[in-house]
Amino acid sequence: MVEIALGTALAAIGAGVAIGFAGLGSGLGQGMAAAGSVGAVAEDNDMFARGIIFSALPETQAIYGFLVAILLLVFSGLLGGGQGLPTEAGIVAIGVGASIGFAGLGSGMGQGIAASSSVGAIVEDNDMFARGIIFSALPETQAIYGFLIAILLMVFGGILG
Amino acid sequence: MADEIATLISSMGLTQDTFLVFCVIAILVVGAVVVIITSRPILDVYPYLNPSSRVRARKGRLFDEKQISELVETNNVDEVENYLRGSPDYADVLDEYPLDKALDVERANTYDFVARLAPKEIKKPFAVMSRKTDVDNIKSLLTAKEVGLTPEETRELLIPCGSLYEELDALADSDSVTDIVTSLDGTEYSTALEDALPQYEDTKMILPLESALDKYYLGKLLRSTDVPSDENKQILYSYVGTQVDVANLKLIIRAKEDGLDYDAISPYILEEGYQLREWKLKDLMESPDVTNVVSGLEGTKYAEALTDVMPMYNETGSVALFEKALDKYASDYSKSLASKKPLGIGPIIGYLSQKENEIKNLKIIARAKREADFPNSKIMEMLI
Numbered sequence: 001m002v003e004i005a006l007g008t009a010l011a012a013i014g015a016g017v018a019i020g021f022a023g024l025g026s027g028l029g030q031g032m033a034a035a036g037s038v039g040a041v042a043e044d045n046d047m048f049a050r051g052i053i054f055s056a057l058p059e060t061q062a063i064y065g066f067l068v069a070i071l072l073l074v075f076s077g078l079l080g081g082g083q084g085l086p087t088e089a090g091i092v093a094i095g096v097g098a099s100i101g102f103a104g105l106g107s108g109m110g111q112g113i114a115a116s117s118s119v120g121a122i123v124e125d126n127d128m129f130a131r132g133i134i135f136s137a138l139p140e141t142q143a144i145y146g147f148l149i150a151i152l153l154m155v156f157g158g159i160l161g
Numbered sequence: 162m163a164d165e166i167a168t169l170i171s172s173m174g175l176t177q178d179t180f181l182v183f184c185v186i187a188i189l190v191v192g193a194v195v196v197i198i199t200s201r202p203i204l205d206v207y208p209y210l211n212p213s214s215r216v217r218a219r220k221g222r223l224f225d226e227k228q229i230s231e232l233v234e235t236n237n238v239d240e241v242e243n244y245l246r247g248s249p250d251y252a253d254v255l256d257e258y259p260l261d262k263a264l265d266v267e268r269a270n271t272y273d274f275v276a277r278l279a280p281k282e283i284k285k286p287f288a289v290m291s292r293k294t295d296v297d298n299i300k301s302l303l304t305a306k307e308v309g310l311t312p313e314e315t316r317e318l319l320i321p322c323g324s325l326y327e328e329l330d331a332l333a334d335s336d337s338v339t340d341i342v343t344s345l346d347g348t349e350y351s352t353a354l355e356d357a358l359p360q361y362e363d364t365k366m367i368l369p370l371e372s373a374l375d376k377y378y379l380g381k382l383l384r385s386t387d388v389p390s391d392e393n394k395q396i397l398y399s400y401v402g403t404q405v406d407v408a409n410l411k412l413i414i415r416a417k418e419d420g421l422d423y424d425a426i427s428p429y430i431l432e433e434g435y436q437l438r439e440w441k442l443k444d445l446m447e448s449p450d451v452t453n454v455v456s457g458l459e460g461t462k463y464a465e466a467l468t469d470v471m472p473m474y475n476e477t478g479s480v481a482l483f484e485k486a487l488d489k490y491a492s493d494y495s496k497s498l499a500s501k502k503p504l505g506i507g508p509i510i511g512y513l514s515q516k517e518n519e520i521k522n523l524k525i526i527a528r529a530k531r532e533a534d535f536p537n538s539k540i541m542e543m544l545i
Contacts, residue, residue: 006181016188035214038214039211040215043214087166091166106199112203116210120217
């Protein structure tokens with residue numbers, strides 16, 4: 001069995017939490033947005049492009065989670081064979097994962113609901129497109145906060161650099 | 162610090178591996194709790210997302226006030242028909258049927274559409290509503306036989322939709338009302354019709370049969386929503402219940418206008434109303450006249466709508482004013498329900514109610530345009 005330092009193993013848990021929960025939120029959100037979009041496209045073929053845009057919006061949370069997970073894996077030495085992380089940095093890594101993971105979960109679900117509602121509003125009234133995008137983009141902020149804190153934790157927690 | 166953590170771990174009697182296992186378990190437990198808590202609202206909303214978009218797409222195609230005004234401004238019924246051909250919802254049905262039948266078919270298709278796409282938990286009442294076409298077709302058959310129409314003329318009256326259409330179409334050749342009732346044996350309407358048959362045979366009027374059908378339909382509709390366990394079902398129950406109350410009230414008001422007493426009205430009333438329960442309905446049926454019926458409604462949600470038209474009723478003596486006020490109340494109430502649950506049943510109720518109104522208005526316009534020199538201002542007054 002490969003010998004892995006405790007800090008590195010904790011960072012691996014952090015990476016799992018980061019992509020796991022962010023991906024879950026993103027998936028649920030995207031599922032909701034897509035369900036609304038399919039309904040809209042079934043009634044109006046012209047809604048396809050706009051439905052795709054709204055369905056793609058909750059993808060970002062998974063991207064943030066994926067990025068953070070990759071950074072954790074690289075800087076903890078799991079990818080690339082670098083030096084392993086000390087234990088305290090490993091604990092920080094769990095915080096990093098939780099930060100983007102849970103923020104991404106909530107943000108993704110919120111964005112999915114808003115996006116699905118927006119698709120419904122647009123298929124009823126075409127002029128709602130711009131306003132729908134604005135409302136659907138609002139829940140993105142929570143994921144951005146989570147992502148920022150995750151980066152700050154990595155920088156100042158001794159993981160990056 | 163790493164040493165301190167290592168000391169802490171070993172002071173708890175754990176190895177590094179055990180500590181890791183505990184970390185994983187803790188994360189899994191926290192994660193599971195978060196997922197369960199956060200996904201519950203999603204599970205409530207999810208079944209409605211696709212249907213909501215579909216009905217909102219159709220709601221967006223309903224005629225707005227400007228288009229209805231343009232329809233009112235048309236010169237004759239052919240222009241109305243041509244105008245409707247420009248709408249994708251009506252173009253197909255107008256290719257197959259004359260205007261009035263096309264509107265009936267469109268209404269039946271709308272109820273079928275909603276019954277098909279409604280989420281499972283609220284499907285039953287909409288499935289009952291989609292059977293209204295069968296009830297209307299049976300009534301048309303009975304009326305046709307009562308007035309002695311030929312089989313061809315009778316078939317013209319039938320709406321070519323509903324689960325019983327083919328059987329009813331074959332019954333157009335029946336010789337009498339009694340034959341039609343006995344031929345419907347085995348259908349869900351047979352008991353209601355057979356119970357009312359002796360009354361028909363005594364009076365030779367089909368009113369008891371028609372009322373028995375209405376009562377059966379409304380009872381089935383009300384019972385289909387009998388467990389309002391969540392907000393969506395509560396809204397649906399209010400929507401359906403209001404329809405039942407409005408139907409009961411219309412019947413009582415018309416009966417009182419004709420001077421009928423409690424014994425004459427009660428067989429046709431659905432006793433298990435929504436806001437107007439059995440005791441209240443009994444009070445209303447025992448009222449001596451229309452004015453007392455309206456005053457007896459004080460404290461109910463229907464009072465204001467009917468009291469407002471009382472002065473006009475006193476001037477004109479027309480109970481149609483009350484019927485229109487009740488229709489408008491039901492429509493406004495449905496609109497208010499529609500905005501209560503935008504990620505639930507709201508859009509479905511909103512669409513159904515507005516589509517129903519649109520078809521009623523189109524029928525009013527079409528009928529008015531068939532009459533020479535019918536003033537447009539009068540049509541506007543008649544619209545819901």
